[in-house]
Amino acid sequence: MHTPTTSMEHESQWVEVGQLDDIPRLGSRVIRTAQGDIALFRTAGDQVFALRDACPHKGGPLSQGIVHGTRVTCPLHNWIIELNDGTAAAPDQGQTACYPVKVEHTIISIALQHA
Amino acid sequence: MIKEKLVLIGNGMAGVRTLEEVLKLAPDKYEITVFGAEPYGNYNRILLSPVLAGEKTLSEIMLNDRPWYTEHGITLHAGKNVVEIDRRQHRVRAADGTIEQYDRLLLATGSNPFMIPVPGHDLPGVVTFRDIHDVQLMTAAAKEYRHAVVIGGGLLGLEAANGLMRQGMSVTVVHINATLMERQLDQSAGLLLRKSLEQRGMHFHMPAQTVEILGEERVRGVRFKDGSELYADLVVMAVGIRPNMELAKKAGIHCERGIVVSDTMQTYDPAIYAVGECVQHRGQSYGLVAPLFEQAKVCANHLAHLGYARYEGSVTSTKLKVTGIDLFSAGDFTGDEHSEEIVLKDASQGTYKKLVIRDNRIQGAVMYGDTVDGAWYFQLMRDGTDIGAFRDQLMFGQAHLGDAGHGGQNKAAAMNDAMEVCGCNGVCKGTIVKAISEKGLFTLEEVRAHTKASSSCGSCTGLVEQIMASVLGGGYSAAPKEKPVCKCTDHTHDEVRKVIREQHMLTIREVMRHFEWGTSDGCHSCRPALNYYLLCAWPGEYQDDPQSRFINERVHANIQKDGTYSVVPRMWGGVTTASELRTIADVVDKFNIPTVKVTGGQRIDLLGVKKEDLPAVWGELNKGGLVSGHAYGKALRTVKTCVGKEWCRFGVQDSTAMGVRLEHRTWGSWMPHKFKMAVSGCPRNCAEATIKDFGIVAVDSGWELHVGGNGGVKIRPTDLLCKVTTEDEVEEYCCAFIQLYREEARYLDRTAPWIERVGLAYVKQRVVEDAQGRGDLYQRFIESQKYAQIDPWAGRAQGEVDRHEYIPLKQVM
Numbered sequence: 001m002h003t004p005t006t007s008m009e010h011e012s013q014w015v016e017v018g019q020l021d022d023i024p025r026l027g028s029r030v031i032r033t034a035q036g037d038i039a040l041f042r043t044a045g046d047q048v049f050a051l052r053d054a055c056p057h058k059g060g061p062l063s064q065g066i067v068h069g070t071r072v073t074c075p076l077h078n079w080i081i082e083l084n085d086g087t088a089a090a091p092d093q094g095q096t097a098c099y100p101v102k103v104e105h106t107i108i109s110i111a112l113q114h115a
Numbered sequence: 116m117i118k119e120k121l122v123l124i125g126n127g128m129a130g131v132r133t134l135e136e137v138l139k140l141a142p143d144k145y146e147i148t149v150f151g152a153e154p155y156g157n158y159n160r161i162l163l164s165p166v167l168a169g170e171k172t173l174s175e176i177m178l179n180d181r182p183w184y185t186e187h188g189i190t191l192h193a194g195k196n197v198v199e200i201d202r203r204q205h206r207v208r209a210a211d212g213t214i215e216q217y218d219r220l221l222l223a224t225g226s227n228p229f230m231i232p233v234p235g236h237d238l239p240g241v242v243t244f245r246d247i248h249d250v251q252l253m254t255a256a257a258k259e260y261r262h263a264v265v266i267g268g269g270l271l272g273l274e275a276a277n278g279l280m281r282q283g284m285s286v287t288v289v290h291i292n293a294t295l296m297e298r299q300l301d302q303s304a305g306l307l308l309r310k311s312l313e314q315r316g317m318h319f320h321m322p323a324q325t326v327e328i329l330g331e332e333r334v335r336g337v338r339f340k341d342g343s344e345l346y347a348d349l350v351v352m353a354v355g356i357r358p359n360m361e362l363a364k365k366a367g368i369h370c371e372r373g374i375v376v377s378d379t380m381q382t383y384d385p386a387i388y389a390v391g392e393c394v395q396h397r398g399q400s401y402g403l404v405a406p407l408f409e410q411a412k413v414c415a416n417h418l419a420h421l422g423y424a425r426y427e428g429s430v431t432s433t434k435l436k437v438t439g440i441d442l443f444s445a446g447d448f449t450g451d452e453h454s455e456e457i458v459l460k461d462a463s464q465g466t467y468k469k470l471v472i473r474d475n476r477i478q479g480a481v482m483y484g485d486t487v488d489g490a491w492y493f494q495l496m497r498d499g500t501d502i503g504a505f506r507d508q509l510m511f512g513q514a515h516l517g518d519a520g521h522g523g524q525n526k527a528a529a530m531n532d533a534m535e536v537c538g539c540n541g542v543c544k545g546t547i548v549k550a551i552s553e554k555g556l557f558t559l560e561e562v563r564a565h566t567k568a569s570s571s572c573g574s575c576t577g578l579v580e581q582i583m584a585s586v587l588g589g590g591y592s593a594a595p596k597e598k599p600v601c602k603c604t605d606h607t608h609d610e611v612r613k614v615i616r617e618q619h620m621l622t623i624r625e626v627m628r629h630f631e632w633g634t635s636d637g638c639h640s641c642r643p644a645l646n647y648y649l650l651c652a653w654p655g656e657y658q659d660d661p662q663s664r665f666i667n668e669r670v671h672a673n674i675q676k677d678g679t680y681s682v683v684p685r686m687w688g689g690v691t692t693a694s695e696l697r698t699i700a701d702v703v704d705k706f707n708i709p710t711v712k713v714t715g716g717q718r719i720d721l722l723g724v725k726k727e728d729l730p731a732v733w734g735e736l737n738k739g740g741l742v743s744g745h746a747y748g749k750a751l752r753t754v755k756t757c758v759g760k761e762w763c764r765f766g767v768q769d770s771t772a773m774g775v776r777l778e779h780r781t782w783g784s785w786m787p788h789k790f791k792m793a794v795s796g797c798p799r800n801c802a803e804a805t806i807k808d809f810g811i812v813a814v815d816s817g818w819e820l821h822v823g824g825n826g827g828v829k830i831r832p833t834d835l836l837c838k839v840t841t842e843d844e845v846e847e848y849c850c851a852f853i854q855l856y857r858e859e860a861r862y863l864d865r866t867a868p869w870i871e872r873v874g875l876a877y878v879k880q881r882v883v884e885d886a887q888g889r890g891d892l893y894q895r896f897i898e899s900q901k902y903a904q905i906d907p908w909a910g911r912a913q914g915e916v917d918r919h920e921y922i923p924l925k926q927v928m
Contacts, residue, residue: 017925026636026662029924040924044636061678064666066639073639075666075674080639091554091565112927 012100012111020046020106028063028072033112038099039063040108041083043070049083050101050110056081056094118146121418122207122217124197124362126151128160129391129407130223131179136415138187140633144419147189148215150207153246154194156180159555160246161404161587167250167278178555200366202384219418222363222374222382222389226356226402231266235328241350244275253351257282260348264288264337266325268295270433272353273308276317279351287345288312289337290321291354299433299444303460304467304483311440311465320345358393358400373400378425380414390414396426403431408557416605421631424605432493443489446479446496447471454478459510468510475503475874488512490580501874504834513577536582537575538828540567544582551586559583560602601640603633608644608861615652623649623660639665644862647749650785651857654899661917667747670920671907672729680729681722683746684736685782688756688774688794689717698739706732715826716753716791718744730921734912742906745782749863751853752791754778755803759796759813768813770796773842777811780846781853783903784896787860787869790853791825805833808856808866809849814838818845822852822878823870831867834875837883851882851892858895 023029023042030053031038037053039062047070053063060076070083080089086098100111121137123130126149134147151157157179165171184191195209206216228243230236240260242252256263257279265276268290276286288295294305295312309319320339328350329336338344358373369375369383373395380388380396390410392402401407406429416424432445450456450471459468466484470477470492477496482489491513495502502509530536532545550556550565562579563570569579599605611626620626623645627637637645642663649657661669672680684699699719703711710722724732733743746752756774760766774794781792793804794811803826804810810821810833817840821833836852839845855878860869870878882889910916 015927017927022919022924024662024919027919029919032923032926032928034928037923058676059678060676061674064670064674064678066642066665067662068636068638068642069634076676078639 012113014102014109015112016107016109018108020048020103020108022108023048026067028065028067030061030063031110035113037061037063038110039072040101040110041067041072043067043083046103047083048101048103048108050099051081051083051086052097052099054096055079056086056088056096057092062096119144119218120216121145121147121219121221122215123147123149123221123223124200124207125223125225125391125393126153126155126157126191126193127223127225127391128157128178128404129225129411130221131157132408132411133221133223133390133414133418134187134189136412137418140415140419140421145219147187148192148217149184149189150192150195150197150209150215152194152196153248155247156183156191156193158247163244163247163250164274164278167244167253167275168281169278170281173247175552197362200362200368200387202366202368202387205386218386220387221414221418222387222393223391224359224362224393226392227359228352229355229357230352231325231354233325233327235330235334236352238328238330238334239332240330240334240348241328241352244271244351244353245356253279253349254282256349257284261285262287262347263349263351264345264347265351265353266337267351267353267355268292268319268321269298269353269355270296271356272351273312275351275353277312277315279349280315280317284349285316285318287318287320287347289323289325289339289345290319291324293322295319295321296442296444299448299481300442300483301448301469301481304442304444304469304481307462307465307467307483308440308442356392356402358395360393363389363393371395378413378427379417379422380410380426381417388414388418397428399428401429401431403433404557405429406431412605423631430493430497432489441482441484441486443480443482443486445489445493446477448479448481450478457510470509472502472506475501475506477502487581488577490577490584494577498872500872501876504871504875536578537566537568537570540570542566542568547579547582548586551583556583557587600644601638603637603641604630606630608648611645612648612652615648619653621649621653621657623663637663643668643749647785647787647862651899655902661920668749670726670729670917671733671743671747671911672724673747675722677723679723679725681720681746682724682729682732682736683714683718683720683744684741685744685778686718687778688754688771690756690771690775691719695739695741698736698741701739702732702735705735708732714746714753716746717755718746718753720746727921727923730912730914730918733908737906737909737912743908749786749788750790751778751781751784751786752789754781755791755793755807757794757796757801759794763796765799766796766813767815768796768818770794770802770811770813773811773813773818773845774802776842777846777849780850780900783905784853784857784900785903786853786857787862788865790856790866792849806830807833809852811845811849816840818842820845820848820852823866823875825865825867834870836875836879847889847893848882850896851889852878854892854896854899855881857899858892 017031025044028039028041039051039053041049053061055062055074057079060074062072064075065072071080073080079092086096088094102109159176159178162176195213197207198210199208206214208214228245242249263279263284263286265272266289268288276288280286294302295308324340325337326340327338334350336344336346360370360374363374364370374389374393376382376389376394376396380390382389391407409429410426413424413426448471454471454473457470469481471479476499480492530544533543535543547566547568556562569576600608626645646660646663667673672682706728708721712720714720754774754777756771759770790808792809793802793807795802795804796813800812804812805821806824806826812819819838820836822836824833825831
C-alpha cells in the first residue's frame with residue numbers, strides 16, 4: 001500500500017486512492033482526508049492533479065468546477081485555478097494547496113503529509 | 116526552429132498593439148524588430164491632451180517602456196527613421212544606415228499633422244500638436260509667452276487650446292467653419308460647446324480663413340482673409356492630420372489617401388501589412404484608437420497564420436477630452452430625407468440631445484451636457500436594435516426604461532471614487548479608474564477581467580463604459596459589433612450555430628476543430644454554450660456532455676455558498692397536495708435539512724442538503740410522486756398561477772388549469788437561459804405574468820400573451836405578443852415562442868435582451884403572422900420534448916446514472 005517517500009516529499013506518504021477510470025475525463029472526484037477534502041482532476045489527456053478542494057477566493061469546492069486544459073473554473077465565482085500548482089489565473093491572485101500525484105498502471109496515488 | 120523575421124515600422128499604439136496580439140497568439144513565431152522615430156517606448160498618444168493640460172505626467176502615459184521590449188526579445192531602434200523599403204531584397208534601411216531583413220513587414224507609420232502652406236508657417240513659434248516633442252515645445256512656450264492662437268476648431272485644436280489655457284496662456288481659437296467640431300457636432304451642439312468654452316475664458320475668431328503667419332525672428336501674429344489680424348507669440352496648427360504614407364509610396368506600394376489595405380490588413384504587397392492612421396480601408400481612414408485596435412487584432416490573426424479574421428470597418432464615436440465638458444457624437448448625426456430626428460434641447464441647463472433615426476434604428480447621435488446615455492445609444496446603433504418598442508422613452512435614457520437598481524445615479528463623471536458602480540461585485544468607481552490607468556486597460560473585457568465590474572448581471576455595463584470613456588477619452592475601445600463566443604475563439608455565437616446545423620455536427624470537439632479553437636478543450640464559458648447549441652440542434656441524436664455543464668445542471672441541484680445543495684421539487688402550476696407536503700416534511704426530518712423556504716415561483720426549496728444525500732433525498736421525493744423542478748437549470752423553471760375563476764370572484768378563465776397544462780407540456784426543456792412563465796386569471800394579474808419570459812393574462816374573451824419580461828436586477832415588463840381565444844392556441848403559441856427562443860437566442864441571453872436585439876416585430880412575424888412557421892416551430896418543440904422529458908432525479912436516485920458525481924472516491928483517515 002504505502003511506498004517509501006523520496007527526499008522531495010519528506011514526511012509525506014503515497015496513498016493509493018483509486019483507478020484512473022474512476023474519474024471522468026475533464027471531471028473530478030473528491031478524497032476525504034483528516035485534513036479536509038482533496039479534489040482529484042483528470043484532464044482530456046489523462047493527466048491527474050490533486051488540489052485542496054477549496055478555492056483561494058471564497059473556499060468554493062473546486063471539484064465541482066468545469067475542467068478545461070490544465071485548469072479548473074470554480075463553480076462559485078468563476079475564478080480559474082491552475083491544476084499544476086493551485087495558483088489563480090491572472091488577474092485574480094491566490095493559491096490553493098496542491099499535492100503530488102502519480103499514476104502507475106492506471107492506479108492513482110497521492111502524497112499526503114503526515115498528520 | 117528558425118524564427119521568421121517581423122519588422123515593425125512605427126512604434127505607436129496601433130503597431131505595438133498588433134505586436135502584443137501576435138505575442139498572445141504565437142509567442143515564438145517571430146523575431147521582432149521595431150523602428151520608432153521618437154526616442155521613447157510606446158506611449159498613449161491620445162493622452163497627450165491631459166499632459167498638455169498638466170493633468171497627467173509623461174510617465175503616466177507610457178504604455179510599453181524599454182524593459183517591455185527586452186522582456187519579449189524585441190529589438191527596438193528608437194529614434195531611427197526608416198528611409199527605404201527594399202521589397203525585392205525584403206529589407207529596410209534607416210537614415211543612420213541600420214539595415215534589417217524581414218519576412219513580414221508591418222507599417223504603422225501613423226499620420227502627420229497638416230500644415231497650412233501659408234507664408235510664415237515655418238517661423239519659430241509655429242507648432243503642431245502630435246507628439247511628446249510638440250507638447251514639450253508648447254509647455255516651454257507657455258512659460259515664456261502669453262498669447263496663443265490655435266488654428267483649427269476640431270477635436271485636436273480644442274484640446275490643445277484647453278491645455279494651453281490651463282498652462283496660463285490667453286488662447287484664441289481660429290476656425291474656418293462657423294461651427295466648432297463640425298465633423299462631430301451639429302450647429303446647436305457646436306454653439307453650446309462654444310458658449311461653455313467662452314465661459315472658461317477661451318476666445319474664438321470664426322469663421323475665419325488664415326492667409327499669413329506674421330513675424331520675422333519669431334511668430335508675432337496671424338492675418339486673415341478679411342484683413343484682420345490677431346497678435347500671437349505661439350501658433351498651434353491643428354487643422355487635421357494626413358496619413359503618413361511617404362515611405363510606402365516610395366517603395367511602390369499602392370496608396371491613395373492612405374496606404375490601401377484589404378480586409379486582412381495586407382497592402383498590395385502580401386508580405387507587407389499596415390495598420391493604424393496611415394491606412395485606407397474601404398475608402399476610410401481612422402484617427403480614433405478603437406478602430407485601430409480592431410485592425411491590430413485582425414492583422415495579428417493573420418500574422419499568426421490563423422487566417423480567419425476580417426476587418427470590416429468600424430463605427431466610431433467621439434468624446435472631447437476637456438475636463439468638465441460632456442460631449443458625445445457617433446454615426447451619421449445630420450441625417451437626410453429618409454431619416455427622422457428626436458431632439459431635446461434645454462439651453463439654460465446647457466443640455467442638448469439629438470438622435471437620428473431611420474426605420475426605427477439609430478443612425479447617429481449628438482449629445483451635449485448630458486451624455487449619460489451615449490454608450491447606450493452607441494450600443495443600440497451598432498447592434499442595429501429595433502427601437503420601435505421603446506421609441507417614446509428613448510430620449511429619456513436607459514434609466515427611464517426600468518433600470519431599477521441603478522437609475523438616477525448614472526452620471527459617471529459626477530460620481531466620486533467611493534461610489535459603487537457594480538452592485539453585484541461591489542466595485543466602486545475609484546477601483547475601476549485605478550485599474551484603467553495603472554494597468555493600461557482599454558477594453559470592457561479587460562476592465563471586467565481585472566475588476567469584475569459589470570461581469571455579472573451586466574446592468575452597469577453602460578456606466579463602466581462611461582467611466583472608461585471619461586478616463587481614456589477617444590482611447591476607449593468599444594466592444595466589437597458582435598461578441599465572440601468567448602476568449603477561446605473569435606467566432607460569434609451565430610456563426611457557430613449555423614455551422615452546427617448546416618454540417619450536422621454532433622460533438623463539441625468537432626465544432627472546436629472546425630473553428631480552430633484557441634484552447635485545447637475550451638473553457639467554462641464556451642463548453643456549456645456549445646453543449647446547448649448541439650443539444651438544441653440535434654435532439655435525441657446529440658449525446659449530452661455532462662462535463663460541459665455547470666455543476667448545477669450536472670448534479671441537478673443548486674450549489675450553495677458552503678458547497679451544500681438546494682433541492683426544489685416540481686409543483687405543477689404551483690399546486691400541491693397534503694400528501695406531497697407530507698412527503699416533503701418527512702424528507703426534511705429524515706435528512707435533517709436545515710432550511711425550508713417558499714420561493715417566488717410558488718415552489719418549496721429545501722436548502723443545505725449534502726451532496727452525498729442528494730440521490731436518497733430524490734428517491735424519497737420520487738416515492739411521494741415529486742420530480743425534479745429544474746430550479747438549477749437554464750431550462751423551463753416554473754409556471755406561476757393565480758387561483759383563477761374556479762375560486763376567485765374576479766377570475767374570468769381557469770388560469771390554474773392552464774398553468775398546469777403548460778407546465779406539463781414544457782417541463783424539462785433546455786433553454787439558452789432560465790425561462791419563467793405565469794398565468795393570471797384576470798387583468799388584475801396576481802400571478803405577475805407581465806414580468807415573465809412568457810406571461811398569460813386572461814381576459815373575458817380569451818387570453819393575452821405577453822413576452823420578454825423579467826424581474827431581477829433590471830426589471831423589464833413584457834411586450835404584448837397577441838391575443839388568442841382557446842387554450843390550444845395558448846399552448847401552440849407558447850411552445851412556438853419557446854422554440855424560436857431556443858433556436859435563435861444566444862446562450863445566456865434571456866428573452867428580454869434577445870427580443871430587444873431582434874425586435875418585437877420579428878418575433879410577432881415568426882410566431883403570430885406566419886401560421887405555417889408557428890406550426891413548424893411547435894412541432895420541433897414537441898419533438899425535442901420527447902427526449903427532454905425524463906425526470907433526471909429518478910435515474911440518479913436509483914444509482915443508475917452518474918453515481919460517481921455524488922460519492923467521494925475514497926476516505927483517507
